[in-house]
Amino acid sequence: MRLTRQERREYLRREPRVDGVMNSVEGLAELPRVVRRDICTAVALARKFNDLVVRPVYREIDERVRRDHDFLPHDFIRTANRWGLFSLWIPKVLGGGGLDLLSLYPFLEEVSSVCVGLANVIGVHYLGVSTLAASWNVRLMDVIYREVSRASHGDDACLISLAITEPLAGTDMEEPELLQRARIGTVATRTAGGWVLDGRKVFISNGHVSTWHMVIAYGDRRNPLETAVMAAVRTGTRGFRFGAHEKKMGQRACVASELVFDECFVPDELICAAPAAFAECVKDPRQITQDMIDFVVASSRAGVGAFATGAARGAYEAALALACRTHVDGDLLVNRQEAQLALAEMYRNVNMARTLYLEAAYANALRGMFRDLYGRAVHLLARLTPRWCFTAFLSPLLRRESLSERIRRRAFDGYGEEDGRVASGWASIAKFSCSDLAIRNCDMAMDLVGAEGLRLDGGVEKHLRDAKLLQIYEGTNELNRLNLLKTLVVPNVPEARVFE
Amino acid sequence: MTLGPSEYEALRELGASFARRELSNDRETHDRHPITPLWDGVLRRASELGFFAMTLGERHGGSGAGTTALVPLCEEISRVDASLAGAIFANAAAIEVVNVAAESSDCTPALESISTAGALPLAFAACSSPVESVLPSERPAGPTVAITGSARNVFLGGVARYAVIAVGGDAGRSYVFVDLHAPGVHASQPVPCIGFRACPMVDLSFDGAVAFSIGAAGGGLELFRRMAERLAPAAAAISLGIMKGCFDEAHAYAQERRQGGRRILDWPAVAAMLGEMSVDILLGETCLLAAAQGGAETDASALAVRLGEWACRATTDGVQVLGGYGYMSDYGQEKRMRDARMARQLLGMPALRRQDWFGRRWGPSLQPTGSRKGACG
Ligand SMILES: Cc1cc2nc3c(=O)[nH]c(=O)nc-3n(C[C@H](O)[C@H](O)[C@H](O)COP(=O)(O)OP(=O)(O)OC[C@H]3O[C@@H](n4cnc5c(N)ncnc54)[C@H](O)[C@@H]3O)c2cc1C
Numbered sequence: 001m002r003l004t005r006q007e008r009r010e011y012l013r014r015e016p017r018v019d020g021v022m023n024s025v026e027g028l029a030e031l032p033r034v035v036r037r038d039i040c041t042a043v044a045l046a047r048k049f050n051d052l053v054v055r056p057v058y059r060e061i062d063e064r065v066r067r068d069h070d071f072l073p074h075d076f077i078r079t080a081n082r083w084g085l086f087s088l089w090i091p092k093v094l095g096g097g098g099l100d101l102l103s104l105y106p107f108l109e110e111v112s113s114v115c116v117g118l119a120n121v122i123g124v125h126y127l128g129v130s131t132l133a134a135s136w137n138v139r140l141m142d143v144i145y146r147e148v149s150r151a152s153h154g155d156d157a158c159l160i161s162l163a164i165t166e167p168l169a170g171t172d173m174e175e176p177e178l179l180q181r182a183r184i185g186t187v188a189t190r191t192a193g194g195w196v197l198d199g200r201k202v203f204i205s206n207g208h209v210s211t212w213h214m215v216i217a218y219g220d221r222r223n224p225l226e227t228a229v230m231a232a233v234r235t236g237t238r239g240f241r242f243g244a245h246e247k248k249m250g251q252r253a254c255v256a257s258e259l260v261f262d263e264c265f266v267p268d269e270l271i272c273a274a275p276a277a278f279a280e281c282v283k284d285p286r287q288i289t290q291d292m293i294d295f296v297v298a299s300s301r302a303g304v305g306a307f308a309t310g311a312a313r314g315a316y317e318a319a320l321a322l323a324c325r326t327h328v329d330g331d332l333l334v335n336r337q338e339a340q341l342a343l344a345e346m347y348r349n350v351n352m353a354r355t356l357y358l359e360a361a362y363a364n365a366l367r368g369m370f371r372d373l374y375g376r377a378v379h380l381l382a383r384l385t386p387r388w389c390f391t392a393f394l395s396p397l398l399r400r401e402s403l404s405e406r407i408r409r410r411a412f413d414g415y416g417e418e419d420g421r422v423a424s425g426w427a428s429i430a431k432f433s434c435s436d437l438a439i440r441n442c443d444m445a446m447d448l449v450g451a452e453g454l455r456l457d458g459g460v461e462k463h464l465r466d467a468k469l470l471q472i473y474e475g476t477n478e479l480n481r482l483n484l485l486k487t488l489v490v491p492n493v494p495e496a497r498v499f500e
Numbered sequence: 501m502t503l504g505p506s507e508y509e510a511l512r513e514l515g516a517s518f519a520r521r522e523l524s525n526d527r528e529t530h531d532r533h534p535i536t537p538l539w540d541g542v543l544r545r546a547s548e549l550g551f552f553a554m555t556l557g558e559r560h561g562g563s564g565a566g567t568t569a570l571v572p573l574c575e576e577i578s579r580v581d582a583s584l585a586g587a588i589f590a591n592a593a594a595i596e597v598v599n600v601a602a603e604s605s606d607c608t609p610a611l612e613s614i615s616t617a618g619a620l621p622l623a624f625a626a627c628s629s630p631v632e633s634v635l636p637s638e639r640p641a642g643p644t645v646a647i648t649g650s651a652r653n654v655f656l657g658g659v660a661r662y663a664v665i666a667v668g669g670d671a672g673r674s675y676v677f678v679d680l681h682a683p684g685v686h687a688s689q690p691v692p693c694i695g696f697r698a699c700p701m702v703d704l705s706f707d708g709a710v711a712f713s714i715g716a717a718g719g720g721l722e723l724f725r726r727m728a729e730r731l732a733p734a735a736a737a738i739s740l741g742i743m744k745g746c747f748d749e750a751h752a753y754a755q756e757r758r759q760g761g762r763r764i765l766d767w768p769a770v771a772a773m774l775g776e777m778s779v780d781i782l783l784g785e786t787c788l789l790a791a792a793q794g795g796a797e798t799d800a801s802a803l804a805v806r807l808g809e810w811a812c813r814a815t816t817d818g819v820q821v822l823g824g825y826g827y828m829s830d831y832g833q834e835k836r837m838r839d840a841r842m843a844r845q846l847l848g849m850p851a852l853r854r855q856d857w858f859g860r861r862w863g864p865s866l867q868p869t870g871s872r873k874g875a876c877g
Contacts, residue, residue: 178761183758249838450845
């Protein structure tokens, strides 16, 4: 070979670097083999769940919410809870089912291929789960995750929502560079033994049906980046109430709620993160806020990619089914070449989208907040240790504030800037590309099948209504395009600036 | 009939003032049909102003203004709420099938019934061509036919007194005129569908229902084609109106909403979406005016296909400019996004319309690709 070792090293140092753009290749080498097994299990489980639970109800729920705005899908949530779906992807150490987090994405794709709205009810709960995890407050994680797991053995689910967005600040809340210019409405005021929250959050998915809400508020409106407070607020807390919920075009199964805080006192033990908690960290508060945002979005935006892949696939599958029973001029539509070309493109789009969200999921596993859990030894230990061992011995340890603080310091100070950039950048690629492909497939499907595609029972139009939201939440696609640039391009282009 | 510029503008103003008065305040309520009652009052007042009789000859109580008159009217109405334009369009398409047939055959019974229908528009499957549908079958019974089977996706089928329906028989596809109150006719509940919700679509089923033939037996495809040619400018106008309404709302919102310390209009990402929309609107407007006033109806078929596509893109972006608020029914954008998909399907599958136009513009109609009768066959 005409390549010396020295040359190999040098060439590989050039951009794009293999470990920055071929996440799945890295994943093959780094991740334990059981990940594949968990992915297969999750896919099979989702297919069974679709057959027995989702397909029989999803259209009815969609129409029901349109007819009766106050309807909330409690029955579905109870059933999903009985299936253990709200704790299955919580680590076993913290009382959950311990299925590998990577397998959540293909699970969400499967459910979304039938109904993105119902998949969102499950997926958004894990957005809440990962937000709490992003604070690295293991004491609270142990308390709340165990409550979620206990609830899965009972009648009523314990869900977690994430509340960031405010009436006057949407995009601004998703990006540290913009946050400093945001018109913040929700403030946290320090008081004896805790914090007092005042303000309003809007568009909070699962709000009305969640038990816990991860609420982001700010100590100083003019300096939010350095004064962010993340509070765990339980439904029923004094000073906290639900406002209206939104009349959405799609994803109607998943309620989008207004949360109102009026002198709502949150005791210190329910504060997931506040500036003082990071006083011992070497990193400055701005960088810690950036890390927390990266931790959450690297995981959640790949999830939106999975929802979108499901929507793209659902539209394709519905179009194919209709093309197999629609006659045009005596021919079956599926046998006309223009239809075949469209179907081929749609099939391609689904697979392109899947490849992208999996790349992002790999990047998150290798460089996101849980990267340490993928070390083979830790992984093996976590799998083989019986659950009671964790409950009896580890749980009391985790609840000690001192240990919690040490873990947190290690999590933030040990987290490399580049890891955050790669995980966040790939999550953005997956988020905007998959959602754009979903819209493209839905429109192609509607074009292909004609009037039948306009009907709810045609199985196409709902995917379009559902998919549009995927271009908006978790940061609009415009923001995500710019975040890609900020994280993956600009660091190598000193002349470039984003958000100016 | 060609309209002069002043008549054209007068119709535009009529449409705009009607939309302001009757449609803008209750858009969200109307869109909730069938949960909310159908907008009978709006239909009645639209009828009183002659919106359903513009293409009907004066001899039968219409204004005889012709299909061009629908262009400014539908455009302005769609700017506010395209559902009513859908109703005007479906009714006009039904009438036009009869008008075309009447040029070569006796359609007196149908035309007389239409002139006695009062305020009610006619029902018609405005989003499908007969070529792409499974049709109820017909059996000749003297001057009338007996029809059996079902007709899907018929606009206003649960509201209208009469419908123009495509049927299949030994001679091929034909059109018939049906009294929807006659024995053997049943209309389903409104079919939940993506848009035009105040212009509800139903499935009709027929069990030996008696209907009048319109035109020659087997002449249905030709009738549809000629009707579609005349109605294409109106279909294009509906898409254009939706785009204009979408731009109006997005532009106004982008001037008010602030993110990142400035108006979102000042972020190039938002300005680019609005810029793209306004370019498409300008092109559409220019071409449509030329097609409508110059009588280039054939080219309007191509324009309707293209504007249908642009309206889908523009309204998807129109929601995006409003962010999360755009996704909610309190604003008009999500409805426009849904209505644009209906408008895109007016007169049938876009791919077929494209092929059909190409065939007429450049040569004989294309053989269906599934057929083996190619030149080299
Ligand atoms: C149904 C639904 C569910 C949701 N669920 C949740 C949830 O569970 N929790 C939560 O916290 N939030 C949630 N959201 C909020 C969501 O994350 C925001 O809607 C999203 O971040 C966009 O914010 P916005 O709606 O305020 O739009 P805006 O920020 O007002 O954006 C409007 C337009 O301006 C553009 N724009 C804004 N700033 C810039 C810029 N700097 N550069 C370029 N373009 C820009 C945007 O791309 C967009 O096109 C949800 C939203 C919806 C609709």
